[in-house]
Amino acid sequence: MASMIRKKVAMLGSFAVGKTSLVRQFVSGIFSDSYLTTVGVKVDKKTLHVDQRDVALVLWDLHGEDEFQKIQSTYLRGTGGYFLVADGTRGHTLDIARNLRESARQVVGDAPFSLLINKHDLRAEWEIDDAAIEQCRADGWIVHLTSAKTGDEVEHAFVDLTRRMLDG
Amino acid sequence: MGDAPDPLRGQLLDLLLHDRTAAWLEVSDAMRVLRSGGDLAAFGLESAVEDVEVLGYASFLVGLIPVQSGPLVLPQVKTANGRYADVHVSSTGGRTLVLVVDATPQAERLATLQQWGNDLQLDRERDAARGDRETRERRGRAQTLTAAVFLLRVDPHEHQTTAPEAVLSLRQRGLASLALCVSEHAGFMHRHSVTESLALFGILPSDGSPAYQAAAAAVDAVDSVRELAPRTDTPTPFTIHVAAGIATGEAVLGNSAVGNSVVPAVFGDPVDRALNLALRAPPHGVLADESTWSSCDSPGQPLAAERLSESASGSPLFLFERG
Ligand SMILES: Nc1nc2c(ncn2[C@@H]2O[C@H](COP(=O)(O)OP(=O)(O)O)[C@@H](O)[C@H]2O)c(=O)[nH]1
């Protein structure tokens, strides 16, 4: 039996954008309103069946870049694909995502990635507007508007990234 | 651990001396475990035994083996059973050595500090979004904490000419040493204001009582400064004194920085009380008042406290010493 396909996927973004919540929604289908900051990195697993193949995703939920911790590039070694996560209600988190894209590129080169603009359930309060989203798409980025709370677009985003990792 | 591969032995010995739990794996390029040892179960790695496919049990290694260039250190990886570990990975000659070392206390301390900072930052962003500038600048959070105030004095000996730089450098070493000791102990918050000779720390509870942690931190910090003091056989022209006061109570944690940065600050009654106590403490003593002392009880505490005679205000004061 051929050994299982395994891919490492990293979650990158400012703190409190919903990285941990997205992973938890995707892996266990649950959501919590309380915010517990992530220290270091938490590694989770989930197996997906994509295009007749079983793929074990190993999800690296990194701490958000903040005053106390800078994301260490060593965490990104061996990454097959990654998500840049921004919080739609906090405009500057998109700038942080753009910066993280540059740092990530230096370690993982052209590995596939998607931008997740999260907290879509709070769309009325968003600071990130359609023009900014269109700009990202014009730059060739794949963008999903997700909600870790309702689960909207979450599974789809992971399946899409997995497919692109398998094609790559 | 006697059967560990040679390159790991020295490293392991050092680590064990520091009392940290550790485990190790030796893995082939075909991802098979060749050997493993140490406290594997502590990290949920008990199934990573000889001949199993390692990635099924240590998924954090996916994509990493073999390590392409030089050894790799992954700090504070949360392992299957909730413990944090620093993971060291290095590959040579078709084999990869993985060393997993407990880092839970460090990670938990960082979490306390970071949670507080991130919460504060989120509050500020929310306020800013509301355009509520005034609140944003003043915003604080009330919380029970223990303030620790240290008074540091560097005295030239009699008949010595003063050398200001030497005094300054000893004072700075003293302050640095205080900061280090306090941060080692507790959800260390912040060196709030450092004037010529005053250092203020707010100590948040990370586990157990903040007063207890503050007392332990203060005693350590005072000891560390005392160690900077010249030994009798090597005369130097200065003496360094330190005294501390600790007080528990409701304080406000705020941010004294403008803009987007975070410079934590602590204000309120415990700060004033701690300062008063520091002023009255004997050299190298840590003084607490009755309410702080009574919230300090903790089984197995390494401190002894001496009940001082009635203070001027009529309530007893408590002096801590290393037990
Ligand atoms: N309304 C809403 N809140 C969310 C969503 N995702 C995360 N949150 C909340 O945002 C906060 C930060 O989430 P967390 O996953 O810890 O962020 P991380 O620091 O990026 O891991 C928490 O209070 C979550 O409950 C979402 O899609 N909608």
Ligand SMILES: [Mg+2]
């Ligand atoms: Mg998180």
